[in-house]
Amino acid sequence: MQHLRETIARLAEAGGDVLILGPSGSGKQTVARALHRQGPRRTRAFVHVACAALDEARFEAEMLGSEPQGRAPRQPGRLEAAHRGTLYLDEIDALAPVLQARLLALIEAGQFLPPGSATPRPLDLRIIASTGADLEALMRQGRFRSDLYYRLSGTTLSLPPLADRREDIPELFRHFLLMAAARLNLPVAPVTGAVKARLAGHGWPGNLRELQQFAESHALGLTPFDPRSDGGEAPGLADLVAEYEAELIREALRLAQGNATQAMTRLRLPRKTFYDKLTRHGIRPADFRPG
Known part of the structure; x- marks a missing residue:
């Protein structure tokens, strides 16, 4: 655990994307928040996205938000809230493959277009993802996209069970x-x-x-x-x-x-x-x- 704390401090300061692996209840969200709190984006937002709660019907509204429509006010999405901060993708394995592709395209583009807007907005994120699943096994089964896996897993932290x-x-x-x-x-x-x-x-x-x-x-x-x-x-x-x-x-x-x-x-x-x-x-x- 001392080695893990030292690693968190180094990775936090480096500011890159991180994939956190570990069983349920092992402290993955705590580590994600520590990476943000100790990093250069600490003064910006830490936005927690529960991937298990996202489906195709809600993805656009939750992640992209919307512009004013009639009496409906403008609704900023999770991506806008996390701009220049940290986007934490909790249980990334629970995201449907079609949404995995959509998310990857947004991350790679570095910008997004809210529904109802004519102008794209910039997107500068630190991505921290976590999972208790074996993503490599899910890739072999066709349930997790390899391009998203390799985008997220450049740096991996494994948390031991208690x-x-x-x-x-x-x-x-x-x-x-x-x-x-x-x-x-x-x-x-x-x-x-x-x-x-x-x-x-x-x-x-x-x-x-x-x-x-x-x-x-x-x-x-x-x-x-x-x-x-x-x-x-x-x-x-x-x-x-x-x-x-x-x-x-x-x-x-x-x-x-x-x-x-x-x-x-x-x-x-x-x-x-x-x-x-x-x-x-x-x-x-x-x-x-x-x-």
Whole structure:
């Protein structure tokens, strides 16, 4: 992550187009905004376009805008708003091929003609696109234009899933927890041993987004991993260790899609020990199988 931050700083100052790759929730939009905020266009607009929400019927109005027509006022489009700034194309893989061609033509032309206007307007953009899809595979399937791919992918940043940088999870959780507590005007909830077990044992398939939601739930006292709030005693060390062990077993079964042999291999446990622990914690491998 330190290397990623350094790379973002260099790319931001260079000012070129960037393609950001990464799974859902890994922070692609955060990186895009950092590239804009640290770059030479920082005083201009950062315009976010959700490509999944664009269709052929809306493309012209959303992207190009329109001139005054009768009583209808002039409506500037996204391209005009982003002129001399940054256009962020979120989920670029969701854009239909016909709109991919239209977008590429506008970018390459360096100008655009709003409906109802007789004079083209200049277009000076920094393009940042992001996707969680394999664009090269989509190209082979004919679902993504190769000319647009090569136009966008001159510089590519890949964001790792949270599971590949587990050592960052506690610090990120505390960051999100402090943010949530400040926003909600609440005292910072203690990070209990049970919460730490959850942080260490869970796979976080939703990445940063899922971790942030968990932190906000904890700030509100909604997590099921806090000490008892009913006046009873807080869990002791044995209970915390048991909860941690159970969560690690569940995570191994999730990764193995319910295959007990693969899970016990991942955990390096003998067969009898593994099944004894399943019985103790009430865990069934069948619950983790697809379907």
